[in-house]
Amino acid sequence: xxxxxxxxxxxxxxxxxxxxxxxxxxxxxxxxxxxxxxxxxxxxxxxxxxxxxxxxxxxxxxxxxxxxxxxxxxxxxxxxxxxxxxxxxxxxxxxxxxxxxxxxxxxxxxxxxxxxxxxxxxxxxxxxxxxxxxxxxxxxxxxxxxxxxxxxxxxxxxxxxxxxxxxxxxxxxxxxxxxxxxxxxxxxxxxxxxxxxxxxxxxxxxxxxxxxxxxxxxxxxxxxxxxxxxxxxxxxxxxxxxxxxxxxxxxxxxxxxxxxxxxxxxxxxxxxxxxxxxxxxxxxxxxxxxxxxxxxxxxxxxxxxxxxxxxxxxxxxxxxxxxxxxxxxxxxxxxxxxxxxxxxxxxxxxxxxxxxxxxxxxxxxxxxxxxxxxxxxxxxxxxxxxxxxxxxxxxxxxxxxxxxxxxxxxxxxxxxxxxxxxxxxxxxxxxxxxxxxxxxxxxxxxxxxxxxxxxxxxxxxxxxxxxxxxxxxxxxxxxxxxxxxxxxxxxxxxxxxxxxxxxxxxxxxxxxxxxxxxxxxxxxxxxxxxxxxxxxxxxxxxxxxxxxxxxxxxxxxxxxxxxxxxxxxxxxxxxxxxxxxxxxxxxxxxxxxxxxxxxxxxxxxxxxxxxxxxxxxxxxxxxxxxxxxxxxxxx
Numbered sequence: 001x002x003x004x005x006x007x008x009x010x011x012x013x014x015x016x017x018x019x020x021x022x023x024x025x026x027x028x029x030x031x032x033x034x035x036x037x038x039x040x041x042x043x044x045x046x047x048x049x050x051x052x053x054x055x056x057x058x059x060x061x062x063x064x065x066x067x068x069x070x071x072x073x074x075x076x077x078x079x080x081x082x083x084x085x086x087x088x089x090x091x092x093x094x095x096x097x098x099x100x101x102x103x104x105x106x107x108x109x110x111x112x113x114x115x116x117x118x119x120x121x122x123x124x125x126x127x128x129x130x131x132x133x134x135x136x137x138x139x140x141x142x143x144x145x146x147x148x149x150x151x152x153x154x155x156x157x158x159x160x161x162x163x164x165x166x167x168x169x170x171x172x173x174x175x176x177x178x179x180x181x182x183x184x185x186x187x188x189x190x191x192x193x194x195x196x197x198x199x200x201x202x203x204x205x206x207x208x209x210x211x212x213x214x215x216x217x218x219x220x221x222x223x224x225x226x227x228x229x230x231x232x233x234x235x236x237x238x239x240x241x242x243x244x245x246x247x248x249x250x251x252x253x254x255x256x257x258x259x260x261x262x263x264x265x266x267x268x269x270x271x272x273x274x275x276x277x278x279x280x281x282x283x284x285x286x287x288x289x290x291x292x293x294x295x296x297x298x299x300x301x302x303x304x305x306x307x308x309x310x311x312x313x314x315x316x317x318x319x320x321x322x323x324x325x326x327x328x329x330x331x332x333x334x335x336x337x338x339x340x341x342x343x344x345x346x347x348x349x350x351x352x353x354x355x356x357x358x359x360x361x362x363x364x365x366x367x368x369x370x371x372x373x374x375x376x377x378x379x380x381x382x383x384x385x386x387x388x389x390x391x392x393x394x395x396x397x398x399x400x401x402x403x404x405x406x407x408x409x410x411x412x413x414x415x416x417x418x419x420x421x422x423x424x425x426x427x428x429x430x431x432x433x434x435x436x437x438x439x440x441x442x443x444x445x446x447x448x449x450x451x452x453x454x455x456x457x458x459x460x461x462x463x464x465x466x467x468x469x470x471x472x473x474x475x476x477x478x479x480x481x482x483x484x485x486x487x488x489x490x491x492x493x494x495x496x497x498x499x500x501x502x503x504x505x506x507x508x509x510x511x512x513x514x515x516x517x518x519x520x521x522x523x524x525x526x527x528x529x530x531x532x533x534x535x536x537x538x539x540x541x542x543x544x545x546x547x548x549x550x551x552x553x554x555x556x557x558x559x560x561x562x563x564x565x566x567x568x569x570x571x572x573x574x575x576x577x578x579x580x581x582x583x584x585x586x587x588x589x590x591x592x593x594x595x596x597x598x599x600x601x602x603x604x605x606x607x608x609x610x611x612x613x614x615x616x617x618x619x620x621x622x623x624x625x626x627x628x629x630x631x632x633x634x635x
Contacts, residue, residue, distance in 0.1 A: 026331065060214055138154060272289055283301075489520050490518050538569070548567070
């Protein structure tokens with residue numbers, strides 16, 4: 001990339017892009033804050049409206065309770081005879097006229113006056129009074145809008161489905177109203193409330209019932225109107241907000257647009273379906289929806305308990321945030337303009353002052369590709385000449401440093417090889433030493449001489465292997481070894497035991513527990529060194545006194561082959577095991593270089609196995625080598 005476009009992109013990255021990012025984030029943050037503010041405002045309005053509705057509903061229930069407690073009404077129902085209904089369980093209204101009951105005209109007149117007083121209010125559609133024998137005494141209907149304004153009292157031609165009390169009212173002893181939403185053929189859906197008329201004899205008992213149908217729209221309209229006024233403001237005609245009340249079937253009980261009242265929301269307001277479903281389910285919250293004209297609206301909703309109604313207050317979010325969005329886009333455009341001008345000005349100014357950057361960059365690029373003898377040539381008057389000279393000096397020092405590191409690496413590799421071979425040579429000499437020491441005592445034993453010859457043969461093979469490794473140092477240093485293959489570990493373990501452990505029987509107790517065969521997928525030559533190292537280490541750990549050397553093999557519960565070496569020596573501390581064990585040049589012995597266990601772990605890990613150690617001070621140590629199973633081991 002050339003210097004000019006790179007410089008422009010650099011200044012864009014540090015001038016233009018940050019301004020754009022900040023302006024966009026500020027714009028989005030303002031929108032998010034506005035959304036939270038609108039949602040909180042709407043939810044607050046929903047809470048207030050729901051509270052007002054609940055207060056209005058309670059006022060109506062209190063009015064019915066006060067009427068039920070009216071002394072004239074109590075005397076009215078108490079004076080009527082307690083006769084059974086025509087058939088068991090038949091609580092339906094009869095279509096005949098109400099029988100004449102021995103009640104004073106003054107009491108009847110007072111009851112009707114109280115009923116008429118309630119019906120003149122806009123909340124009630126009808127009020128009925130039931131006798132003790134569950135007979136309907138009369139139904140008073142509210143004045144019709146197109147009528148003469150008179151209350152209609154009916155005592156004849158009553159339909160059985162017109163009005164009924166709640167069945168539980170006859171068994172209650174408490175003055176409480178039971179309300180539920182019902183559908184009336186002529187009135188639509190109403191809030192149907194049943195209030196017992198209690199008479200105190202030995203205990204309170206329901207001698208009558210006062211049943212009222214309340215107009216849902218009349219209950220909702222006053223509180224919804226206050227909410228609309230708070231959201232619209234006085235004198236506004238633009239539809240900034242609406243109030244909606246739905247019943248449990250999705251029917252619109254109230255809508256700011258009266259034309260939609262008493263319709264099904266799914267049919268008349270399909271765009272409102274998601275919010276309506278949440279409302280019908282009795283949930284509360286806030287959701288966005290898109291109206292039929294494409295505007296985005298935010299609706300907050302909550303149930304109107306204990307009724308099965310739900311209230312939603314929605315606001316035109318697109319209209320409410322129009323100013324915020326316009327100002328946000330203007331700020332983004334302004335940031336883009338300012339950032340572009342600043343980027344162009346600073347880029348040109350910088351390029352005029354640094355015309356030699358491309359030449360220096362090309363030289364540094366050549367050096368980075370490995371051309372360490374490359375020189376950057378600049379005029380002595382060039383401002384970047386000191387930089388070019390320093391790059392040349394750095395390149396020279398780098399060449400010298402690389403040469404020194406190459407020599408140091410070769411020397412370290414030689415030292416590491418020497419340490420490893422010295423350790424292996426020490427192990428071979430230890431095995432020969434044990435054999436020679438015991439040969440002086442047991443040379444006359446023919447069986448011992450046979451074992452000694454095997455040990456000498458094995459030691460000779462090990463020494464030859466060491467010589468071969470010295471003859472091929474490249475392979476030795478690289479750590480290459482043969483590909484693992486399925487082998488039987490038992491012959492190898494027996495051979496190592498005869499070379500290392502058997503010569504020590506004169507001083508230590510040797511316990512051997514090996515199966516007939518044990519297949520594993522390993523490099524057997526390397527694993528031979530591991531077993532030899534572990535056994536020699538165990539014998540050296542018991543060098544001060546006689547002990548017990550235990551060598552075993554088998555399979556783990558997971559089916560993996562293993563062999564273990566245990567001693568009763570001094571053991572190791574937990575701190576030494578965690579911090580130094582298996583590290584190169586870490587040892588607890590006075591003699592040795594500390595490479596045995598390090599080499600063992602490297603070999604076992606390279607073969608896909610693991611080494612486990614269990615050691616206690618003054619008790620001894622156990623090393624367990626777990627190896628991968630052979631693929632053809634089907635036993």
